[in-house]
Amino acid sequence: MTYQAREIPDNFVAKWQETTNVMADIFEVPAGLIMRVLPEQIEVLVSSHSAGNPYEASEKAKLNTGLYCETVMASRKLLQVPNALEDAHWKSNPDVALNMISYLGVPLLWPDNEVFGTICVLDSKTRKFQAKYVDLMWEIKKSIEADFKVIQQQERLVDSNTELRLAIESQRSDAMKLAQTNEELNAALATLKKMQGELLRSEKMAALGALVAGVSHELNTPIGNSLMAASTLQSHAAEFSADLLKGVTRGRMHEFVEAINQGAELLMRSLAHAAELVGSFKQVAVDQSSMKRRTFYLDTTIAEILIALGPSIRKSGLTVERNIPAGITMDSYPGALGQVLSNLIDNALVHAYAGRAQGRIIISAESDGDDQLRLSVRDEGVGISESNLSRVFDPFFTTRLGQGGSGLGLHIAYNLVHTALRGNIAVDSSPDHGACFTLTLPRVAPAGA
Ligand SMILES: Nc1ncnc2c1ncn2[C@@H]1O[C@H](COP(=O)(O)OP(=O)(O)OP(=O)(O)O)[C@@H](O)[C@H]1O
Ligand SMILES: [Mg+2]
Incomplete structure (x- = not known):
């Protein structure tokens, strides 16, 4: 059998001290005790302040030595020994050495029904307690066991309080992590915005590139036409200068001037168109870049x-x-x-x-x-x-x-x-x-x- 020791807050120990004192007084015994079991030992948790009491609080005794209390704990039943010296089973138990020859004790059970220890009275003379004393002892036991429940509830409260505190702390650290993530996100966003700005600029450059392509394509026609007009003028001039050597008629002169006029007109129209195009492209280009x-x-x-x-x-x-x-x-x-x-x-x-x-x-x-x-x-x-x-x-x-x-x-x-x-x-x-x-x-x- 292994037992589990339970922690008892000081204010309860003090309260039970009073109870145990009164109990010893009423039972007219030198020793009233509340015993607490530890895994390997049994401990005097509370000892009545009464004359001739050989037990002191915090005193410990080994288990498996034939103590009265051990039997109570093992059987979970009331034990009454009127006189150990007259009882073959009890006459050499360790308490007899302290001259405690009579005993009345009951087990104390924790709310989970595990054994906590005992409450008992001991005397140096033969005692056979009347039923009303036995009843009283049961009542004291019940009141202490009621205290156990309160103690357990308080423990649970402390536990859940701790959990709450932990939860709050973890929430706080979550919030901090969130704030950090937020910061990182903001930094990422700033980078992205910058990137977007750069992309926008490069998009603008691409638009300008398209514009340049457009310009050169559109200018092809008027410049081509101008070239053609100019080369026609050139060949007219060459023909006319050859004719000059032979001597030219008035009619031929008119014909030449007419051809020059037409060519120049075509050239001017084409160049004007080109100039117009360049003008408008210049406008669009300026608009787009500035x-x-x-x-x-x-x-x-x-x-x-x-x-x-x-x-x-x-x-x-x-x-x-x-x-x-x-x-x-x-x-x-x-x-x-x-x-x-x-x-x-x-x-x-x-x-x-x-x-x-x-x-x-x-x-x-x-x-x-x-x-x-x-x-x-x-x-x-x-x-x-x-x-x-x-x-x-x-x-x-x-x-x-x-x-x-x-x-x-x-x-x-x-x-x-x-x-x-x-x-x-x-x-x-x-x-x-x-x-x-x-x-x-x-x-x-x-x-x-
Ligand atoms: N006129 C349209 N008809 C059908 N779908 C369109 C039209 N205009 C836009 N979309 C849809 O909207 C999307 C987004 O257009 P957006 O101009 O922003 O990007 P993109 O043309 O795909 O790429 P980018 O313009 O950067 O080369 C297109 O991918 C296409 O699915
Ligand atoms: Mg698009």
């Missing part, structure tokens, strides 16, 4: 932007229709508008009509009151699924991952519309019914944009 604010005509600026996009539009075989009333002016950022339109048109080419040889892109504008205008870019292509529709403006959202799509085009467009042009951009689309991007813009961008 993001300068200025007053401009919407239709002219869109025409210039479309010229820049000309080569890729022509290559795709698509047509671009324009419904832009003449005379709408804006005081805003034409470079930003150009980038937004380029991204929308580029998307129509790449996504809406992917792999199709024909199709239309319709750009329309209309005034919305005096201060606002609506500008839409519509296609009749594959459209956008409902689940993707809410994500198209998200950075890095693309359905062409690994096929040249970075998913930044619409995000940049969204940012430019909101931060530079100070307007709104919305999309309306369903699968197979094309997509329509609508910009709502103030004609005069608010200051500070």
